[in-house]
Amino acid sequence: MQMHNTIRDEVLLDVRSLETHFYGEESVTHALGGISFQIMKGETVGVVGESGCGKSVTALSILRLLPKLTARTVGGEVRFHGQDLLKLSEQEMRKIRGGKIAMIFQDPMTSLNPVYTVGHQIAEAIQIHTGVSRSSALTEAEEMLRFVRIADPERRVSNYPYEMSGGMRQRVMIAMALACSPELLIADEPTTALDVTIQAQILRLIVDLKERTGTAVMFITHDLGVVAETCQRVIVMYAGRIVEQASVMDLFARPMHPYTQALMHSVPDRRRGRQSRLPEIPGIVPNLRDPIIGCSFAPRCPFAIDICREKTPVLRDIESGHAAACWRSEEIVCA
Amino acid sequence: MRMSGPLLKVEDLTKHYPIGAGFLRKPFSAVRAVEDVSFSVEAGETLCIVGESGCGKSTVARLLMRLVDPTGGRVLIDGTDIAGLKKHELRAYRRRMQMVFQDPYSSLNPRLTAGQIITEPVENYERLSRKQREALAADLLHKVGMSPEMMHRLPSELSGGQRQRLGIARALALKPSIIIADEAVSALDVSVQAQILNLLMDLQQQLGIAFVFISHDLGVVEHLGHRVAVMYLGRIVELATCEALFAQPVHPYTEALIASAPVPDPTRVRLEAPVAGEVPSPINPPDGCAFHPRCPLAVERCRIEVPPLVPMTDGRVVACHVRAPASGLQAQSAAERDCPTVRLAGANESIRKSEKPNIT
Numbered sequence: 001m002q003m004h005n006t007i008r009d010e011v012l013l014d015v016r017s018l019e020t021h022f023y024g025e026e027s028v029t030h031a032l033g034g035i036s037f038q039i040m041k042g043e044t045v046g047v048v049g050e051s052g053c054g055k056s057v058t059a060l061s062i063l064r065l066l067p068k069l070t071a072r073t074v075g076g077e078v079r080f081h082g083q084d085l086l087k088l089s090e091q092e093m094r095k096i097r098g099g100k101i102a103m104i105f106q107d108p109m110t111s112l113n114p115v116y117t118v119g120h121q122i123a124e125a126i127q128i129h130t131g132v133s134r135s136s137a138l139t140e141a142e143e144m145l146r147f148v149r150i151a152d153p154e155r156r157v158s159n160y161p162y163e164m165s166g167g168m169r170q171r172v173m174i175a176m177a178l179a180c181s182p183e184l185l186i187a188d189e190p191t192t193a194l195d196v197t198i199q200a201q202i203l204r205l206i207v208d209l210k211e212r213t214g215t216a217v218m219f220i221t222h223d224l225g226v227v228a229e230t231c232q233r234v235i236v237m238y239a240g241r242i243v244e245q246a247s248v249m250d251l252f253a254r255p256m257h258p259y260t261q262a263l264m265h266s267v268p269d270r271r272r273g274r275q276s277r278l279p280e281i282p283g284i285v286p287n288l289r290d291p292i293i294g295c296s297f298a299p300r301c302p303f304a305i306d307i308c309r310e311k312t313p314v315l316r317d318i319e320s321g322h323a324a325a326c327w328r329s330e331e332i333v334c335a
Numbered sequence: 336m337r338m339s340g341p342l343l344k345v346e347d348l349t350k351h352y353p354i355g356a357g358f359l360r361k362p363f364s365a366v367r368a369v370e371d372v373s374f375s376v377e378a379g380e381t382l383c384i385v386g387e388s389g390c391g392k393s394t395v396a397r398l399l400m401r402l403v404d405p406t407g408g409r410v411l412i413d414g415t416d417i418a419g420l421k422k423h424e425l426r427a428y429r430r431r432m433q434m435v436f437q438d439p440y441s442s443l444n445p446r447l448t449a450g451q452i453i454t455e456p457v458e459n460y461e462r463l464s465r466k467q468r469e470a471l472a473a474d475l476l477h478k479v480g481m482s483p484e485m486m487h488r489l490p491s492e493l494s495g496g497q498r499q500r501l502g503i504a505r506a507l508a509l510k511p512s513i514i515i516a517d518e519a520v521s522a523l524d525v526s527v528q529a530q531i532l533n534l535l536m537d538l539q540q541q542l543g544i545a546f547v548f549i550s551h552d553l554g555v556v557e558h559l560g561h562r563v564a565v566m567y568l569g570r571i572v573e574l575a576t577c578e579a580l581f582a583q584p585v586h587p588y589t590e591a592l593i594a595s596a597p598v599p600d601p602t603r604v605r606l607e608a609p610v611a612g613e614v615p616s617p618i619n620p621p622d623g624c625a626f627h628p629r630c631p632l633a634v635e636r637c638r639i640e641v642p643p644l645v646p647m648t649d650g651r652v653v654a655c656h657v658r659a660p661a662s663g664l665q666a667q668s669a670a671e672r673d674c675p676t677v678r679l680a681g682a683n684e685s686i687r688k689s690e691k692p693n694i695t
C-alpha cells in the first residue's frame with residue numbers, strides 16, 4: 001500500500017449524499033438513501049451487498065443512466081475530478097460515458113444491440129471516442145476480442161449477440177468498456193457468467209489495465225472471492241445505504257457490521273457437510289417504500305436492541321479507515 | 336406412473352450451428368457446440384454441469400428443453416424420445432420440465448408484471464381466479480425471498496438478482512419433475528443464494544424434483560450436486576460423483592478448474608506459475624483431445640486421437656489418454672502417478688498481491 005501513496009491521495013470520484021428515488025403509480029421507492037464514498041485514482045473498490053440493495057442504481061446514478069420517466073436523483077453530488085457530474089448537460093455527459101468513465105452493465109443483452117454484429121458495436125464505441133477510421137476501428141475490435149480471450153476473433157467479430165454464449169457476450173461488454181482506456185471503470189457484476197478459469201483471466205486483464213493506464217475500478221460483485229483477490233477497499237451496502245467500509249484485509253479479518261458478518265457466514269464452505277442447509281439471514285430486506293425508522297437491518301439482526309429500532313445509525317469510523325453504521329460495532333467486534 | 340430407468344436420458348447428443356450461412360452464401364463451417372454428450376438423471380437427483388465459457392452448457396440445456404433441434408442423438412424422458420412427440424404430448428412433457436434461463440432479462444416478457452410472469456405457466460394448463468393468481472404469485476415470491484408487493488412490478492423495475500429469482504419462481508410454479516437451471520443463482524449474493532439453494536434442496540426432498548444444474552460456481556456445485564459432468568469444448572471429459580470429483584479430479588482439465596476457483600481470503604497468495612495456452616475454438620477444434628494445446632501431460636497420441644470416455648473403478652468416467660488409458664478399469668490418482676499438477680494459463684497467476692499489506 002505504501003508504494004501507492006502518491007496516487008492514493010488523489011481523489012478521482014467523490015460521491016456525496018447521493019439519493020435516488022423511483023416513482024411508481026402510488027408510491028415512491030427510496031432506492032438510495034444518501035450514500036457517500038470516494039474512489040482514488042488507480043484504486044479498485046469493491047461494492048457488495050444483498051440483491052436489491054442499490055448497487056446497480058448507484059452505478060446508474062453516477063452515470064445518469066436511470067430511466068428518465070420513473071427515476072430521479074433527488075440529492076447529492078457526484079464529483080469526478082472535482083466536477084459535479086449531476087450538473088453537466090446531457091451532451092457533456094455523453095462525452096464522459098464510454099470515454100473517461102466506462103461501464104460494464106450487469107445484463108449484457110440489454111446493452112448489446114441484437115441487430116448488429118458484436119464487431120460493429122465494439123468498433124462504433126472505439127470510433128466515437130477516438131475518432132479513428134472505420135477500418136482501423138474494426139481491426140481494433142478484433143484485437144479487443146482476442147484481448148478478452150475469445151477464440152477465433154476474426155470470425156467472432158461477425159457474430160450477432162445471440163450467436164454467442166452468455167460468457168462471451170459478457171466479455172464483449174468488457175471489450176467495449178476497455179476499448180477506450182477509461183479513467184474510471186464501473187463494472188457491474190462483470191464476471192458472473194464466467195467460469196473460474198476465464199474469470200481469473202479477465203480479472204487479470206482488468207488488473208493489468210489498471211497498472212498500465214492507472215484506471216480506477218468500481219467493482220460491483222457478489223463474489224467475495226473476487227473481492228478478496230482484486231480489491232483494495234470494500235463498500236458494503238444494505239437497503240440503499242452504506243453499512244460498512246474498510247480495506248479488504250480489515251473487512252475480511254474483522255467485519256464490524258452484523259450484516260457483513262452474516263454475509264461472510266453464508267458462503268458455501270467445503271468444511272460444511274455437503275447437502276446440509278446453508279446458513280441464511282432470516283427474514284427479507286425491508287420494503288424501501290416505507291421510510292425506515294432506526295437501523296434498516298434491525299428486523300433481521302441478532303444484536304438489535306431498543307436504540308436500533310428508534311435511531312438510524314450513521315456511518316462512522318470505528319477504527320481508523322474502518323467505518324460501520326451500527327450502534328453496537330465496538331461490542332460486536334470485541335465479542 | 337413411472338417406468339423403471341432414469342427420468343432423463345441423453346444419448347450421443349450433438350449440436351452444430353452452421354456459420355457463414357446467409358442469403359446466397361453457403362455455410363462453410365459449423366460451430367461444434369455439443370459433441371456426443373450422454374448422461375442420465377434419476378428422479379430426485381442433481382446433476383451439475385461445469386465447464387469453460389462457450390463449451391456448450393447452455394446448448395445442452397436448450398436441447399433438453401427442445402428449444403433447438405439436435406444435429407444428432409436423442410433425449411429420452413421416462414424412456415420416450417422427445418423428438419417423436421406430437422404437439423399435445425410435448426405440452427404434457429413441458430409441464431414436467433422447466434428451465435431457468437441464464438439470461439434472466441431476455442427470458443422475461445418485458446410487458447408482463449412479475450406476478451403475471453410467474454403464474455403464466457400454471458395458467459397455460461388451468462384457469463385461475465384473480466384471487467388464486469395473486470395468492471400463488473405472493474407465495475412464490477415469498478419463497479424466493481421477495482416481498483409480495485413486487486408482483487406488480489415490470490422486469491425492468493427489478494434488480495438483476497430479483498429478475499433471476501423471478502425466473503426461479505416461474506420454474507417452480509408448476510411443480511415440475513425436472514428443472515434445468517442454467518446459471519440460476521449466478522447473480523445472487525451469498526445470503527440470498529443460500530436461501531435459494533436451501534429452497535431447492537428442500538423441494539427436492541419433498542417432491543423428488545431432479546435438477547440439471549449448470550453453474551460455474553464450484554462451491555455451489557460441490558454443496559448441492561450429487562454428480563458432476565465436466566465439459567470441455569462440447570464434450571464431457573469427466574463425469575463423477577461430487578465427492579469423488581472434488582476429492583480427486585482425474586482429468587487434467589478438471590484438476591485445473593478446481594485449482595482456479597477464487598477463495599474469499601485476501602491473505603491467500605497464489606504463487607503457482609501458469610501454463611501457457613490458447614483458448615480453443617469450437618469452430619476450429621484442435622484434433623485429437625481438444626485440451627491438448629493446453630495440457631502439460633499431452634503425448635503424441637493426444638494430438639491424433641479423441642480420447643474415449645473410460646470407466647474407472649470408482650464408477651466415474653474420464654476421457655484422457657494418459658490418466659485414463661482405454662486399456663481397462665483404472666484407479667489412479669494424480670499423486671500416485673507422480674504427474675505434475677495442471678494449471679491453466681492465467682488462471683492461477685497471483686493477482687497483484689504486492690499492493691496489499693502483508694499480514695504476518
Ligand SMILES: Nc1ncnc2c1ncn2[C@@H]1O[C@H](COP(=O)(O)OP(=O)(O)OP(=O)(O)O)[C@@H](O)[C@H]1O
Nearest residue numbers: 022031051052053054055056057492494495496497
Ligand atoms: N426502474 C425501477 N423502478 C422501481 N424500482 C426499481 C427500479 N430499478 C430498481 N428498482 C429497485 O431499486 C432497488 C435497488 O436496485 P438495484 O438494481 O440497484 O439492486 P442491486 O443492488 O444492483 O441488486 P442485484 O444484486 O440484485 O443486481 C431494488 O429494490 C429494485 O427493486
Ligand SMILES: Nc1ncnc2c1ncn2[C@@H]1O[C@H](COP(=O)(O)OP(=O)(O)OP(=O)(O)O)[C@@H](O)[C@H]1O
Nearest residue numbers: 163164165166167352368388389390391392393394
Ligand atoms: N444460436 C447460435 N448460433 C450460432 N452459434 C451459437 C448459437 N448459440 C450458441 N452458439 C455457439 O455455441 C457454443 C456454445 O455456446 P453455449 O451458449 O452453449 O455455451 P455455454 O457453455 O453455455 O457458455 P457460457 O458459460 O459462456 O454461458 C459457443 O461457441 C456459441 O458461440
Ligand code: SF4
Nearest residue numbers: 295298301308326327
Ligand atoms: S444498529 Fe443495531 S440492529 Fe443495526 S446492525 Fe447494529 S446492532 Fe444490528
Ligand code: SF4
Nearest residue numbers: 624627630637655656
Ligand atoms: S488426452 Fe492427452 S491432452 Fe487430453 S487431457 Fe489427457 S493427457 Fe491431456
Ligand SMILES: [Mg+2]
Nearest residue numbers: 056106494495
Ligand atoms: Mg444489480
Ligand SMILES: [Mg+2]
Nearest residue numbers: 165166393437
Ligand atoms: Mg451458457
